Amino acid sequence: MRVGLIAMSGVRVRSEELAAMGVTLPQFVSRGRVIASLPSLGLLTVAALTPQDVEVAYREIDELPPDGALEEFDLVGISSFTARIDAAYEMADRYRAAGVPVVLGGLHVSMMPDEAARHADSIVIGGAEGAWPQLIEDFRRGEMRPRYQGLQKDVFKPGNYAKPRFDLLKGRAYNRVTVQTSRGCPINCEFCAASLRITSSFQQKPVDLVVEELRAAKEAVDLPFVELADDNSFVNGKWGRAFLGAIAPLELRWFTETDISVADDPELLRLMHAAGCRQILIGLESPTREGLEGLDPHNWKKRRFDGYRAAIERIQAAGISVNGCFVLGLDTHGPEIFEEVRDFIRDSGLLEAQLTVLTPFPGTPLYHRLRREGRLLQDRFWDRCTLFDVNFRPRHMSVGDLEAGLRWLFGEVYNAAEFTRRKRHYMDIIKQRKVLH
Amino acid sequence: MTQGEREAWLRRTITRISGRPAHEVALEADLEEAVGLDSLGRLELLAETEERYDFLFDDEALSTATTIGRMLRAIDRHMADADTEPA
Numbered sequence: 266m267r268v269g270l271i272a273m274s275g276v277r278v279r280s281e282e283l284a285a286m287g288v289t290l291p292q293f294v295s296r297g298r299v300i301a302s303l304p305s306l307g308l309l310t311v312a313a314l315t316p317q318d319v320e321v322a323y324r325e326i327d328e329l330p331p332d333g334a335l336e337e338f339d340l341v342g343i344s345s346f347t348a349r350i351d352a353a354y355e356m357a358d359r360y361r362a363a364g365v366p367v368v369l370g371g372l373h374v375s376m377m378p379d380e381a382a383r384h385a386d387s388i389v390i391g392g393a394e395g396a397w398p399q400l401i402e403d404f405r406r407g408e409m410r411p412r413y414q415g416l417q418k419d420v421f422k423p424g425n426y427a428k429p430r431f432d433l434l435k436g437r438a439y440n441r442v443t444v445q446t447s448r449g450c451p452i453n454c455e456f457c458a459a460s461l462r463i464t465s466s467f468q469q470k471p472v473d474l475v476v477e478e479l480r481a482a483k484e485a486v487d488l489p490f491v492e493l494a495d496d497n498s499f500v501n502g503k504w505g506r507a508f509l510g511a512i513a514p515l516e517l518r519w520f521t522e523t524d525i526s527v528a529d530d531p532e533l534l535r536l537m538h539a540a541g542c543r544q545i546l547i548g549l550e551s552p553t554r555e556g557l558e559g560l561d562p563h564n565w566k567k568r569r570f571d572g573y574r575a576a577i578e579r580i581q582a583a584g585i586s587v588n589g590c591f592v593l594g595l596d597t598h599g600p601e602i603f604e605e606v607r608d609f610i611r612d613s614g615l616l617e618a619q620l621t622v623l624t625p626f627p628g629t630p631l632y633h634r635l636r637r638e639g640r641l642l643q644d645r646f647w648d649r650c651t652l653f654d655v656n657f658r659p660r661h662m663s664v665g666d667l668e669a670g671l672r673w674l675f676g677e678v679y680n681a682a683e684f685t686r687r688k689r690h691y692m693d694i695i696k697q698r699k700v701l702h
Numbered sequence: 703m704t705q706g707e708r709e710a711w712l713r714r715t716i717t718r719i720s721g722r723p724a725h726e727v728a729l730e731a732d733l734e735e736a737v738g739l740d741s742l743g744r745l746e747l748l749a750e751t752e753e754r755y756d757f758l759f760d761d762e763a764l765s766t767a768t769t770i771g772r773m774l775r776a777i778d779r780h781m782a783d784a785d786t787e788p789a
Contacts, residue, residue, distance in 0.1 A: 487738075490738070490740045516721055517721075518721070518740065518742075518743065543740075543742045543743070544742055586742060586745075616745075681765070682761075685761045685764055685765070688745055688764055689761075689764070691745060692745055692748060692749040692752065693749075695745065695746055695749035695750075696749050696752065696753045699749075699750070699753055
């Protein structure tokens, strides 16, 4: 039996103006290239959950000829982001027309199961743990069910957990690989469409399992820059210290996403740098305190805002650059927001900034609210869920204002001169750090 | 310090930052392709080079000094300028 796992990597901006701008903005292009080239950790996990006597092939969609012959499989599994789900459905339809059963899974499928079921013989809702092994067993007996529900908790417990098959990446040109240390995030922002949508609570992987995965990833992809595929890696300080102590001997360089509270703990920052952390992405979201109102159920980010600049300074002084993430088009944002974001980025000394437009991914609380309020521009806009295309009516500006403001801000933040200024500032921090140490 | 010593220092520093041996990397090989030196690692390398040789890369070099050869030429230019400066 041969199973083909097809990953729909990469996202293409729909707006022609933004796509054209991207070519001339060095920092925008470099980050986009990294994201587009990340392998599908979900499918590597599915591969690991497949019984050993089943042959598994991992394929990226862009490796397959668009209209060419289909590779022969007994069963096909496809996972996709929302923005490429239509291409995933098209591929699924082609395989099914050729008589090959198809299983669809991933975040979008979990949020829109009825839609996905129209293009699949079976769908997996939630994570693959607790679903895929049973699905394979049922398939072999000719009794595959139309739906399987993955576990929402205890996914890292023995019997449920499987180490992702990083070995399937051997011989491929990835400049980064992803390793997950946790699922979910306690902050629970309204717009978040990440792993917290398929998990019932924050779940942290035992340190020894993470170390084993990092060793396997390192062996498969020749000392890559590792990207921790977490929503918030350092929620638990005790776990964080144990994790950092355990991975330091691996001599990796890595990036992760976490929240601003890591800056409260100088020892944690020191351990992070010593363990190879060279950048963290933090969802700052908005450059004003008022802008953060109602973003998360407990206004956690709003309460932290006054310390944003000092926190960025402390983190970068520890030798860890900060990629500050801003979301444009929040309900508190008017046309003045674009200049405010530009000024914050300049004043705060951030090395990098990620600018995205508020995106109502299907299934998120934001999507349901905007739909209820009649503010979605279309009923179905999945191919525009790129984080750069506007899909809703902002509260305090027009759609055109938001689109034009985003383009203006991209030009202000991502141009070569500004990028050079930020690099120069960060290099000064590195040099100062060397003097102090 | 001779050019050979400067080159040896650069190769040792690249090896330490990238985690891959840079001793045999061709002078004009792109460091990202040759030893996987990512953009953050390159900033560390540039900063350490400035610190060691007490000069600043110009803005263009911050983007274009992506090989050992280009970095050496930038250091050499700085040394030549320093030698010709009036006392």
